[in-house]
Amino acid sequence: MKKAVALLLAFSMVFALFGCGNTDTASGTAGTDTAGAAEGSAEDPAAADETTSEVWSDQAGAGEVCGDENGKYTIGVVIHTTTDFLCAKYKEYSDYLGKAYGVRFNYYIIENFADETYLSAIENLCAQGVDAIITTNFSGTAVLQGLKTCEQNGVYLGVGWSQIDESIRDQVFASEYFVGSSYEADFDAGYEIITSLIDAGCTNIAAIGYEPGITCHDRRWEGMMQAFEDHPEVQKAGEYRGLEFTKAVEDFLAADDTIDGIAITLLGIEYCSEPIKSAGREGQVKIAFCDLSENCQGSLDSGETVCAIGGQYVDIVFPFVLLYNALEGNPMEKVEVPVNFIVCKSGEEFANYMKYLHDDGVYAWTTDEIDQLIVSKNSEASSETLLEMGANYSIEDTIARHGE
Amino acid sequence: MNSLSERGTKMKITSINLKNAFKVILLPVFVYILFFVCSGGNFGKPSSIIMNLKQTLTPTLISYAMCCNMLCDRMDLSAGAVVMLSAMFGAKMVYLYGIGLVPFVLLVVGAGIVLGTVSGIMYMLLKVPAIVTALGVCMVYETLSNLASISWVTAVSGEITTLGRFPWCLVIFAVMFVLFYIIFNHTKFGYHVRACASSQQIAKSAGVDTKKTAFLCYVVSALFLGVAALLKISIQGSIDTPMYMSSTNIIFNCMLGIYVGLALEPYCNLLIGIFVGNFILNMLTTGLLSMGLSASLQDTASGVFLLIIMIFTYNNQRVLDFINSRKQRRELAEAHQ
Numbered sequence: 001m002k003k004a005v006a007l008l009l010a011f012s013m014v015f016a017l018f019g020c021g022n023t024d025t026a027s028g029t030a031g032t033d034t035a036g037a038a039e040g041s042a043e044d045p046a047a048a049d050e051t052t053s054e055v056w057s058d059q060a061g062a063g064e065v066c067g068d069e070n071g072k073y074t075i076g077v078v079i080h081t082t083t084d085f086l087c088a089k090y091k092e093y094s095d096y097l098g099k100a101y102g103v104r105f106n107y108y109i110i111e112n113f114a115d116e117t118y119l120s121a122i123e124n125l126c127a128q129g130v131d132a133i134i135t136t137n138f139s140g141t142a143v144l145q146g147l148k149t150c151e152q153n154g155v156y157l158g159v160g161w162s163q164i165d166e167s168i169r170d171q172v173f174a175s176e177y178f179v180g181s182s183y184e185a186d187f188d189a190g191y192e193i194i195t196s197l198i199d200a201g202c203t204n205i206a207a208i209g210y211e212p213g214i215t216c217h218d219r220r221w222e223g224m225m226q227a228f229e230d231h232p233e234v235q236k237a238g239e240y241r242g243l244e245f246t247k248a249v250e251d252f253l254a255a256d257d258t259i260d261g262i263a264i265t266l267l268g269i270e271y272c273s274e275p276i277k278s279a280g281r282e283g284q285v286k287i288a289f290c291d292l293s294e295n296c297q298g299s300l301d302s303g304e305t306v307c308a309i310g311g312q313y314v315d316i317v318f319p320f321v322l323l324y325n326a327l328e329g330n331p332m333e334k335v336e337v338p339v340n341f342i343v344c345k346s347g348e349e350f351a352n353y354m355k356y357l358h359d360d361g362v363y364a365w366t367t368d369e370i371d372q373l374i375v376s377k378n379s380e381a382s383s384e385t386l387l388e389m390g391a392n393y394s395i396e397d398t399i400a401r402h403g404e
Numbered sequence: 405m406n407s408l409s410e411r412g413t414k415m416k417i418t419s420i421n422l423k424n425a426f427k428v429i430l431l432p433v434f435v436y437i438l439f440f441v442c443s444g445g446n447f448g449k450p451s452s453i454i455m456n457l458k459q460t461l462t463p464t465l466i467s468y469a470m471c472c473n474m475l476c477d478r479m480d481l482s483a484g485a486v487v488m489l490s491a492m493f494g495a496k497m498v499y500l501y502g503i504g505l506v507p508f509v510l511l512v513v514g515a516g517i518v519l520g521t522v523s524g525i526m527y528m529l530l531k532v533p534a535i536v537t538a539l540g541v542c543m544v545y546e547t548l549s550n551l552a553s554i555s556w557v558t559a560v561s562g563e564i565t566t567l568g569r570f571p572w573c574l575v576i577f578a579v580m581f582v583l584f585y586i587i588f589n590h591t592k593f594g595y596h597v598r599a600c601a602s603s604q605q606i607a608k609s610a611g612v613d614t615k616k617t618a619f620l621c622y623v624v625s626a627l628f629l630g631v632a633a634l635l636k637i638s639i640q641g642s643i644d645t646p647m648y649m650s651s652t653n654i655i656f657n658c659m660l661g662i663y664v665g666l667a668l669e670p671y672c673n674l675l676i677g678i679f680v681g682n683f684i685l686n687m688l689t690t691g692l693l694s695m696g697l698s699a700s701l702q703d704t705a706s707g708v709f710l711l712i713i714m715i716f717t718y719n720n721q722r723v724l725d726f727i728n729s730r731k732q733r734r735e736l737a738e739a740h741q
Contacts (some may be wrong), residue, residue, distance in 0.1 A: 084555030111550040112647040238693050243650050245557070246640040247459075254455035254686075255693035256446060270559040274641020278568060279455055295559075 064107035066091055067098015073327050074104045075320070076125035078118060078135040082107055085293045089313040093363055097320055100367040101374075106130060113214055115142035122146045126153035132179075132323040134316070136161045139215035144168055150177045156326050158319025161312060162215045164336060173334050179326045180383070182318035182337040182390065186216045186290075189309045189341050190223025193263045193288035196307030196345060198227075198234055200286050202261030206237040206252040208245055209265040220265040220290055245271040253279040262287045269295045269305060276304075292344065292353070301347035308350065311342030311357060314364040314393060318386055321373045330375035335383040339390040349395070356398045364398055365389065424671035428680060431668070435684050439691030447694035456686045458570075461577045462636045463682045466658040467665070468584045469520075469628035471678065472621040474662055475601035478534035480622070482523045483629055483658075484651035485545035490515040490633035491643040492549050495558040508564055509634060516630020517623075519545065524622025528615065546646045553645035561641055568638030580631055585675055593620050657685055660710060667718055685710075 064082055067075075075098075082091045094105045106128065108121045118138050125133050126149055133155055138146065139162045150157045159181035164172050172178050197205050207224050210217035221241065228236050237259045240248040245264065249272050252259055262272050268289025276285045286303070292310030299305040318337045325332050342357065344350040357364055375381045440448040466483060473480045494512035497503050503511070527537045552558075566572060588594040596617045599607035608614050637643050644650070664681025665674050672680075688709055692702045 081553070081555055083553075087555075109550075111547065114648070238696065243644060243647075244653065245644065246642055250455065250459055250640070251689050251693055254452045254459065255690040257449055257451050267555065267557055270555075270557045270642050274559075274561060274565055274568070274639075278458065278639060278641070280451065293555075295561075 064091075064109065065104060066095035066107070067105040068102045069104060071098060071102040071104035073102070073131045073324070074106055074129070075323060076106045076108055076121075076128070076130040076133045078108050078110060078121045078125070078133065078138065080110055080113070080137070082109065086291060086310065086313055089358055090316050092360075093313055093316050094320070096363060097316070097367065097370070100370075101324060103320075103324065113137060115140065115145075118142060119145055119149065122149050122157075126150065126155050130155060131327055132156035132158065134158045134160055134319045134323065136315075137214055137216060138162055140165060141168055143172055147172060147175050147178055151175060156323050158323045160315045160319050163219075165215075178334065179322040179331065180319065180334045180336065182315050182339050184216065184312050184315065184339050184341055186219035187223040187226070189290050189343075190220035190225075190265065191227045192223075192309060192343060193220075193290065193307050194224050194227030194231070194234075196288045197261035197263055197286060198231055200261070200306040202234070202286055202306075204235045204237050204256070204258050205261035205263055206249075206256075206259050207239050207263050208248050208252075208271075209239075209241045211242050217265050224263055224265070246275055249275040250279070253281060253285070257281075260285055264289045266291045267293060268308070269293060269299045273299065273304065290341075292342075292350070292358075296344065296350050297347055297354075300344060300350050306345065308344045309341045310344075311353060311393075312339065313358075315339055317365060317370065318390065321370065321386060322383075325373075325375050325381070328374075328376050332375065332381070332386075333383040335387060337383075337386050337390040340393040342393075342395060352395050352399075356395055356402065362402075364393060366402070369401070428668055428672045428676065432680060432684050432687065435687050435691065439687065439694060443691065443694035447691050452690060456683065456690060458573060458639060459686045460679065460683045461573055462632050462639065463654075463658045463661055463685070464679050465577065465580055465628050465632035465635060466655060467661040467678045467682060468580070468675065469625040469632060470655065470658060471662055471665075471674070472588075472597045473534070473618075473625060474659070475597060476604070476618065476621060478527070478618065478621070479538060480523065480625065481535060481538040481652055481655065482541040482545060483520075483538075483625065484654035485542045485549070485646065486516055486519045486523065486626070486629045487633040487636060487654060488643055488646050488651050489519055489545045489549045489552070490630055491637035492552050492558055492645070494633075495560050495637060495643055496552050496554065498560050498564055499554060499558065505563055505566060508560075509567070512634045512637065513627075513630035516633045517626045520626020520629045521623055524619050524626070527622065528619055542649065542651060546649065546651055549646050549651075555645070557642045557644050559642040560637060565638050565641050567634065568641070573635055573639060576631065576635060580628065581675065581679075584628065585673070587624060588675065589673070593617065593624070597621065658682070660685055663714065664710075667714055670721075 077091075077094065079087055079090070081087045091105075091107065097103065098105050106125065108125055110117045110121055118135060119142060122133060122135070133150065135146065135157065136159075138159055143159065143164060147157055149155075154177070156177050156179050157175075158179045161183060162181065163183040164181055194205065194207075205228075207221075207228070209221040209224070212218055212221075228234065237256050238252055240252070242248065245266075249262060249264075252262070253275060262268070262276075262285060264271060264287065266289065268287040268291075270293060272285075272287045272289075273295075276282055276287075283304075286306045287299075288305065288307035290309045292308050296305065296308045300308060318339065322332055322334075342353050344353055356362060371377045373381045373385055436448055466487060470480055470483050490512050493515045494508050497511055498508060523538065523541045526541055527534055530537050567576060588597070596607065596612045599610065599612050600614055600617055604614055607617075661678050661682035664684060665676075665678030668677035668680060671677075688705075689702065692705050697705055
């Protein structure tokens with residue numbers, strides 16, 4: 001009897017967890033008028049909301065689909081989540097692009113960043129019969145192994161959020177199934193978060209980063225260390241690279257009560273705010289970080305956060321354009337596109353970012369603009385334009401193109 | 405005459421207790437002074453010690469949760485995953501439905517109890533070594549955490565974190581401490597656990613239902629893991645998404661706390677020893693940080709330092725015996741002369 005009750009409780013718990021990701025399913029599936037949503041998403045806020053709820057509706061792990069359900073091409077996306085501030089928008093943008101260009105996106109959620117996990121994801125997507133794959137944060141020599149799998153299956157590969165390692169660059173670019181990649185200015189972002197803290201008057205800064213192995217975080221860390229080297233007048237309270245960020249913040253604050261700044265390569269508010277309050281140091285310790293989140297507005301307004309860097313959801317555009325042209329039989333010249341970050345140092349800047357770049361239905365580049373990059377629609381389209389787009393990406397540039 | 409003898413005995417007991425208390429306090433004081441000196445006074449300010457105290461609460465509760473199983477040679481590696489998944493479940497409910505503090509508390513603790521009990525049921529049903537079952541359960545729970553997570557981290561703030569602040573976190577800890585003290589020292593279950601800890605075979609021969617005791621160990625553990633999850637997310641304000649078996653990181657430190665507690669058991673109650681052990685481990689981390697050691701070196705230094713403490717604690721009686729025997733031999737030699 002006791003065992004039966006315990007088992008029943010366990011099952012209810014497990015089902016409740018699976019249910020967590022599907023709370024909006026009803027509303028999501030109700031709005032499956034895909035073409036209408038695609039057309040209306042940029043202009044009509046109501047349609048945009050519908051689109052968003054549809055994108056958010058399927059959060060239960062692997063096998064998430066968005067874009068044009070009956071699209072002529074299927075692109076698999078290997079990513080670690082689709083539910084946080086950044087990745088939800090990334091997926092929303094892919095949904096918008098997919099519906100406009102007749103592409104179905106099949107999201108493959110990975111639970112860690114191990115090479116084997118990526119390779120297994122690529123193999124599984126190839127086995128599912130996708131036409132192309134976008135891998136995010138995929139780096140190191142494993143790219144060659146992934147590419148080999150793609151070659152064997154005749155699947156195109158584009159890489160996002162990560163720069164191809166210099167040592168394998170030539171081999172990767174030589175593959176006919178590699179279309180190109182895009183990456184953010186992570187080194188500069190790392191540098192910027194330290195200098196922002198220094199500009200805000202911080203003199204004793206703790207540096208916290210994701211454990212070594214993910215290219216974008218490694219570059220951010222290198223940028224942070226370079227900034228410390230260039231500013232010897234500032235004391236580095238200590239370094240931590242690992243996975244227990246909150247504990248690291250607590251340990252730093254417990255070890256040194258003169259720390260007045262925390263620089264972290266990811267999600268600063270989520271990891272730092274409560275430990276700072278818990279240590280009774282509210283208002284005395286400033287934070288700067290990469291990866292924007294929904295909590296940035298309040299934290300930037302209050303002055304707790306002095307620099308928040310992000311906006312990299314637009315990265316999807318670059319591998320998408322390169323892959324789409326290749327799938328259409330018009331491959332562009334292979335390029336690695338460096339993409340700017342959006343740097344927010346005040347509540348106003350973040351509000352502008354939300355208004356012009358992140359809110360429901362607004363995107364950095366509309367499909368009208370992306371049409372100019374599709375060779376079948378514009379024979380003049382070239383990779384040079386992609387490079388320009390990446391280099392010009394900013395709030396101001398978006399306002400200039402889309403208007404106030 | 406009798407009253408004098410009783411008084412003498414009482415004084416002797418008091419003296420032994422005082423000596424033991426002194427020995428137990430000596431260890432954290434030694435660590436404190438060592439790091440205070442080595443860090444040139446950077447370490448050990450009152451605010452740091454209070455922070456250390458706060459950081460000790462959750463690991464100590466996890467240590468209590470793992471203690472009964474560990475004493476009976478069952479390694480429950482899923483404990484960390486239970487804590488993370490329970491906390492994640494509560495945080496996700498806050499994120500999705502904006503639930504209040506009371507439902508949050510009930511959900512987190514309830515989830516801990518259910519998940520911990522499921523681990524126990526799996527152990528009982530599968531009849532494979534506890535460590536194997538625990539590894540499997542740990543992987544399943546980590547995957548569920550991944551599915552339930554919002555991002556790298558799932559955060560809560562505001563009213564939801566009230567229990568992580570003073571004095572609430574201390575009150576919760578004190579209640580759980582008293583509860584575990586009673587369970588471990590003054591119940592039939594506690595006696596059975598200690599009997600099984602000495603020898604499962606003898607305990608079984610003596611009439612102890614070892615299977616029932618094992619299952620109850622998991623149930624008690626589940627309750628403490630649930631409360632530990634509540635304290636963890638309330639104090640930290642966020643819970644990381646476990647990956648690469650990272651949930652086991654939590655329990656390895658807690659296991660060290662138990663080992664220090666066992667080393668201190670001859671001088672104090674095991675519960676107090678475990679608390680002191682975890683407190684020392686936290687002081688170690690902050691102390692090494694104060695000295696400017698990088699994260700990778702910290703792990704090495706922690707390991708070495710802990711070994712020194714354990715060697716000292718386990719061997720100090722032998723050293724004292726050696727000194728005493730030398731003294732006695734010298735006195736005997738002098739007497740012969």
